[in-house]
Amino acid sequence: MNFSIRRALGAFALLCLAPSSVLYAADTFPVTAAQMKALGITVQRLDRPVDIRGPIYPARVVLPLQQEQVISAPMAGLVDQLLVDEHQTIVRGQPLLHLNSPEYGEQQLRALEAASKSRLAQAAVVRERKLFAEGIIPQRRVFEAEAAASDAQARVRQASGALRLAGVDGAAIAQLIQSGVLKDALVLHSKGAGVVVSIEAKPGQRVAAADPLIRVADMSRLWLDIQIPAERANAWARNGQIVVVGRKATAKPLSLGAVVGEGQMLILRAEVTAGADQLRPGEFVQAQVPLAGTRGAWTLPLAAVVRQGGQAYVFVRTAQGFVAQPVEVVASSGPSVSVAGPLKAGDQIAISSVIALKAAWLGESGGE
Secondary structure, rough: OOHHHHHHHHHHHHOOOOOOOOOOOOOOOEEEEEHHHHOOEEEEEOOOOOOOOOOEEEEEEEEHHHHEEEEEEEOOOEEEEEEEOOEEEEEOOEHHHHHHHHHHHHHHHHHHHHHHHHHHHHHHHHHHHHHOOOOOOOOOHHHHHHHHHHHHHHHEEEEHHHHOOOOOHHHHHHHHHHHHOOOOOOOOOOOEHHHEEEEOOOOOOOEOOOOEEEEEOOOOOOOOEEEEEEHHOOOEEOOEEEEEOOOEEEEEEEEOOOOHHHHHHEEEEEEEEEEEEEEEEEEEEEEEOOOOOOOEEEEHHHHHHHHEOOOOEEEEOOOOEEEEEEEEEEEEEEOOEEEEOOOOOOEEEEEHHHHHHHHHHHHHHOOO
């Protein structure tokens, strides 16, 4: 509204809201129902304090590093067979691929040799203890046999550890030692549930040790990296609930970045607490971040608040007219504003033609 229209409306308001002989407080002025109708003044009844909806910022869905696992080749070999497909959902311990490797055979052989020597060493301990009990040999022979058995058992643990590092579970190692049957191919298993996001190897491909073969992501836990302006670094509620616009997903704030990036933006990281199945890592979404300091405040249309001398006011309906009530603007977002002050449920606040009310108020109180 330009200056001439505001001036005319203010003059009209002053004519309509003529002072009466009744004495009022400085911030109280009379307005009749007929005058409200003539000026188009409408009011909104306060129901209860609510948290104002926060601003909407761009965000990116991020997969936490601990939620992704890379299945790599534990040793050099030949990829014999793939047992899963890309985008397939898998469970913990599910077979993923077969890897033929001569090194795997050598590790199995070392484990069998260590197990055989350990059995012999244990038998020697039993024999030496029996001979010592009969007084045939000195106790030193028993100590030597026990030390040799301990060394042999350590070699079994070392060989078993090498197989576990290669991806062989404990049950398979125990079966190998018990049966003595060597296997040609090493079967790699998933370490956790998730989705196969990529397969780096193909059947018949030769791979070296530590080459990545399959990537698996557990998408049950996701993050949001929300870009907020640096000047709003302290304006978000630490314990508020972040809502993903257009999705049935919510998140809770975790941390705020320490370094300002391009465009003077900071990264607010939040953990998705509900609706993770509605999101996909890497996609961009809109996140509504709650503002700080709005709990217990009153949400009103932005047009309901006027300023005079640096102080914000709202006009509260009284039996005789209106009173200009000072309030504190604690937050604003789009067409809404959150205010705090001596307001209560049931109060009626003017939300339209507020300029006319301000002109009448200043005319009554003699303000500038």
